[in-house]
Amino acid sequence: MKGKIYFDKIVQKRIELDITQKEVSEKIGVSLSVIKALETGRSNSSYETLEKLADLLKLNIDEIYNPEYRETKIISIINNKGGVGKTSVCNSLSYALSEMNYKVLCIDADMQMNLTHSFGLEKSPKHLGLAMENEDNLLNYIQKTKYENIDFIVSDLSMSTTEMLLFTKIERESVLKHMLKDVINKGLYDFIIFDTNPVLGILNYNVLNVSEYVIIPIELGIFAIDGLDTLIKYINSIKKTNEKLTIAGIVINKYDLREKKITETCEDIVNEVFRNKVFNTKISVDTKIKQAQLENVPVMHLGGNIRIVKQYKELAKEVIKVVSGK
Incomplete structure (x- = not known):
């Protein structure tokens, strides 16, 4: 069953109410093993069972179950x-996932604000x-953005000083993790996707310290x-605090x-180093990227029978496969 059951509340x-697990099982008509599994978070249950359980415990169903989580x-x-x-990868992957009906929060962690502008957002x-x-x-x-299923946290040019400010913080490597905790706990999004800056400093450390995956x-x-x-x-060093x-x-x-000769040579090097970590989908050079940047829209939004749009849709499928462990 989709959603989240709040086992601790149960x-x-x-x-x-001083009710034993055995009494619960008898009164709502399920086995004792089901109740034990439910209370330890090892099992979901049917909506009908949860309704009976909520009624028995004098709770509203939404106090123990969130179907939108x-x-x-x-x-x-x-x-x-x-x-x-x-x-462009961050922008297009986010858009492709949103079209697959996933809820996405984009966070621009680059002071250049390119991702912010690419969604038509301002300072x-x-x-x-x-x-x-x-x-x-x-x-x-x-x-909110004007794109269905995509929300946003914008960047700002003043973030060029964020690196320096972070060094004054207690637990400076985990500042962002604490700030993002409520967003994650509420289960509002299927994906949170960060665009990062090209400096391997403390800001990106914060971003990777709260992330599960790196592309x-x-x-x-x-x-x-x-x-x-x-x-x-750099990524491996962060694994010490984020396993x-x-x-x-x-x-x-x-x-x-x-540029076949150059690309083949470099591709061989990349495949040798990363082996099974290279996505099958390659994103081609495409003038549509510049058109999208000029119009401040995601290239995926241009739609139509565009090669790069098809490629990003395939890449999104590969990413889903990786994060779902299938």
Whole structure:
């Protein structure tokens, strides 16, 4: 059953009413093993059973069950090289997932504000940098976009000072984790997707420290792949404080068949280093990206029979497969 059952609330109320698990099972007509599994979070149950349980415990059904709850997956799009199309991947993957009826929260953690502008959003007094300065609850910084299933937390040019400010904080590596806790606990989104800046500093440490998955967009050129070893060491260092963090995959971006010899050589190097971590879908060079940037819309929004749109839809399917463990 979809949604979330609040097991702790059930246990707390049953004990408060001085009712044993056996009495609960007898009164609502299910086995004792079902009640034990339910109270330890090892099993879901039918809506009918939950209704009976709520009635017995003198609770409203919505106090023990939230049908709209979503298990949030947090993905960071990162590369310490500029110009590899990091923001385009973040933008387009978010849009593709939203079209698959997933609820997505995009967070722009790059002071250049490219992701913010790519969704047609402007500067706002309530931006990520201010939130981190004050260590505010990020629930208060979410804004709607004109795109169905996509919400947003904007960046700001002033975030160029965020690195310095974070060094003054207690538990500076986990500031963002505390700020995002209520958003995650409420189960509002299927995905939270971060666009990051190209500096491997304390801000990106915060972003990766709260993430479960990392997607690395790369361009097939010697200079573009030269710093990947540094990026991997950085990601591995964060695993010491965030054991859940894993590389979901490498996205080959700006793929150009006109440079076949170069791309094949670089692709062999990437496959050798990352083996099964490279996504099958390659994102081609496409002038539609520049058109989308000019219009401040996601390239996916241009729609139609566009090659790059099809590619991002395939990439989204691969990402779903990775994060669902299938």
